Amino acid sequence: MPADEQPIPSVWARPRREREQPALSREHIVAEAVRVLDEEGVDALSMRKLGNRLGAGATSLYRHVANKDELFELAVDEVYGELPLPEPGAAADWRETVAHVARGVRAMILRHPWIAAKLGEIGLAYLGPNVLRQTEHMLAVYESAGFPLDEADQALTTVLAFVLGVSTSEAAWLSMIARSGQSEQQWVERLWPAAERAVRDYPRLRARFEAQRDGDPTKENDASFEYGLQRVLDGLQSRLG
Template identity: 65%
Template sequence: MKQSEQSAQQALPSVWTRPERRRRDQPALSREQIVATALELLDSEGIDALSMRKLGARLGAGAASLYTHVANKDELIELAVDEVYGEVELPEAGGAADGEWRAAAAQCAHGLRAAFLRHPWIASVLGEAGLSHLGPNMLRMSEAMLGVFEDAGFPLEEADQAVNTLSAYVIGAATSEAAWLTLLTRSGRSEQEWVEHLWPAAERAVEPYPRLRRLYATRRAQDAEGARGDAFGTGLDSVLDGLATRLRG
């Protein structure tokens, strides 16, 4: 490898920018096993519980076996994040060419939100997940969504902007929801119990603000989980409406 290539890799520390390490003998663990167990640990105990030592204990393996596949905790998080993206069902190639691009985009958006809410720890690591856009599952999703918008009639550059706009909305909304779900888990209460417990303080806080006071009053008896889903759907419709307008223009 040329020195310039080595320097570039050192400047971009990521599991996706270095060759996977190889051993002459067959390692007892695979990267897939390591990542699957890391996901179990993250889902059950949260991001603060993740460590190479604790993960090794769950796998019944020493650190050397882990480091064959993963250089450090940061790389492990990159792999876990990409695994979450791999749970999203992607639209079939060419499926949006018949004008159903909006349904295909909405399907992917709802799938990504659902994946984030199944793994709420992701809200605390996305900004630290390194070069997550280079992960294989993320690349497959990006390629599929580019196809959706390009088949709909967007030029490739505008299709990329459409994908970025949609992703920004979904990730922003879903990470906020995931952070909320993490708070609920720590409280030990159901979502509806927590909302009802919080409501009197919220009403006192908005008392000086007439618009917020009216808004809160309309939401007093809402089902909390259902309201979150409705709000996400309304926001998604607004994003897709905007993209449809650009497409017609």
């Protein structure tokens, strides 16, 4: 088969197959896949395990989803459906609207830490209906605020890159703590002596560690995210003069 006739490996690039098994819908499969990912992580998901949880064989799943890569595309779009959509007229306060959605993206990643590991390797996930809907609404917000459409697209990408970068690291940290069976505060307390020894020859780092010694890690993470988000929005605001 010529290269230009090869099928594109994405669930969004082929017609949806008819349901041959009415009791087992694609929506049902995806919802259960998200539960597995939330409970056990990326490495635990397999078509066989999913089939067992659904009371069906893996072959039955393949009637609806071609492979595990497609399953991940569908799972990512499913959780994107949790994000808030801007209300009509939201451009009147575009900064707060963008900030509200950015906080929603961060919260979504922290609820579903597995998504952080998959966002960079899920093919044509940007063609999923929930991702497309979110993108269209946000482009409208930026455009109504005064950005030309091409720059609105770049602004959207810039904010999303910031949120994904910060939230991916945060999700990885929280996942590691969750595997330990301890709270974040307990983990920080255990880590502290080693951290103090590591920074004793670095006065600026030592001062920062000491300032954070008795802080609440969750509140500090929230404050750090908010600081970075507002500085990104400051930069975009300057483009509007």
